[in-house]
Amino acid sequence: MKLLQNLHTHTTYCDGEHTPEEMIRFAMEKGFDSLGFSGHSYMFYSPYKLVSLEGTERYKVEVTALKEKYKGRFPVYLGLEVDMYSGVDLSGYDYLIGALHYLKLGNEYVAFDRPAETVQAVIDTRFSGNGLAFAKEYYAQLATLPQYGKFDILGHLDLLTKNIEQIPFFDIQSKAYLDVAREALQALQGKIPFFEVNTGAMARGYRTSPYPSLELLRECKRLGFGAIISSDCHDGRYLDVGFELSRDLLLEAGFTERYILTDHGFQAVAL
Ligand SMILES: [Zn+2]
Ligand SMILES: [Zn+2]
16 A cells, blocks of 8 residues: 555553554554554543543653654654543644544443443443444434544544444444434534544454444445544554555445545545
8 A cells, every 4th residue: 555654543652552653663664654643632531541631741742752853754643532522632733533432421421442241231231221222322422523622533433333243232234223323424524524444443353344334434435524544553563454454445435545644734645
């Protein structure tokens, strides 16, 4: 693949295995042309305390220094993967990925980017065992994403299907499911320009295909979203996992190009 780039990259500043500079080295070894970092935003409701606000500042300083260090040799971009309810300062980044990892139910923030059994327990206790009701709630909240910031990229738009190969919480081919997903995408149309084909769950063994499903890829195409291929990388060894498959799926869905970030903004490149 020409102009190889990954804009969804985690490091030891959040839940990644490698430091930013180690990730740059992996990227160069694998023939990438540039790399964007997207540390998780601080989530005051996360029980894991992945990042602190102070840690976010150190992350910004280090990636900014690496941009300088590699200038002219290897473009580096500073991004943030913003969980919708984070409420953090979104200024000073080259790009922002917007995503939903927690559902807000009443005053509680309920995680669903978790192992299949945990998600099943959420569906059982919060949605009376009704997987489709869970999906409806997820997409209803996702549809409000633009209220929380000016995001460039819609992150793993059907993250709620992470474990669908282990436990079919709902039928991802059914009209009922697709209708609620499409409704959310229609609400986001024109407000977030790009979405990602995200292979992260493949590298970690949860899934055999990237997010989103082929049906939703087709809907993204119909609605005019630009496509970005990313590996949601937490381990530099898997920086390019599933890129070729993602390309094939985009072609199958009718896309002819994908987008990369450059020093002059996002630009289309042929698939
Ligand atoms: Zn994520
Ligand atoms: Zn991520």
